[in-house]
Amino acid sequence: MTLIDAAETVRRRAYAPYSGFLVGAAIRGAGGGVHLGCNVENAAFPEGTCAEAGAIAAMVAAGERAIAEVAVIADAAEPVPPCGGCRQKLAEFAGPDVPVTLATTAGARRRTTVGDLLPGGFSARFLGG
Numbered sequence: 755m756t757l758i759d760a761a762e763t764v765r766r767r768a769y770a771p772y773s774g775f776l777v778g779a780a781i782r783g784a785g786g787g788v789h790l791g792c793n794v795e796n797a798a799f800p801e802g803t804c805a806e807a808g809a810i811a812a813m814v815a816a817g818e819r820a821i822a823e824v825a826v827i828a829d830a831a832e833p834v835p836p837c838g839g840c841r842q843k844l845a846e847f848a849g850p851d852v853p854v855t856l857a858t859t860a861g862a863r864r865r866t867t868v869g870d871l872l873p874g875g876f877s878a879r880f881l882g883g
C-alpha cells in the first residue's frame with residue numbers, strides 16, 4: 755500500500771460534518787512506521803483539527819519524532835496544500851527536503867517539500883536568545 759493509499763483509507767474516516775471536506779494524511783516516520791490522521795471538526799468551529807495534525811500526534815504517540823515522507827489527500831479539484839499552521843507543525847519534525855505528496859481522489863498529484871511549503875519558517879534555533 756502506498757502512502758497515498760494509506761491517506762485515502764483514513765480520509766474516509768474523517769469527521770467533517772460542517773465543511774463536508776474530508777482530508778486524510780499519512781506520515782512515514784524515519785523509523786519506517788506509518789502514522790495516519792484525518793480532520794476532526796467540532797460544533798465550536800475553531801476547535802476542529804486538521805488531518806496533518808492528527809497524523810503528527812499519532813506519530814509522536816507511537817514514539818517517532820522524525821518525518822521521512824508526507825502524503826495528504828482530499829476530494830478536491832486540485833491537490834490541497836496544508837494550511838499555514840500545519841506547515842509549521844510539519845516543520846517541527848521534518849527537514850526542508852522531506853517530500854510531501856498532495857493528492858486528489860481523482861488521481862491528481864503534486865510533489866513538493868516541507869521547505870518549499872514553509873520557506874523562512876520559525877524554528878527552535880531562534881529560541882534562547
Ligand code: THU
Pocket residue numbers: 770773775777792793794795802803804805806826834835836837840
Ligand atoms: N483541512 C485539513 O485537514 N488539512 C488541510 O490541509 C486543509 C484543511 C481541513 C480542516 C477543515 O476540517 C476542513 O479541511 C475544511 O477547511
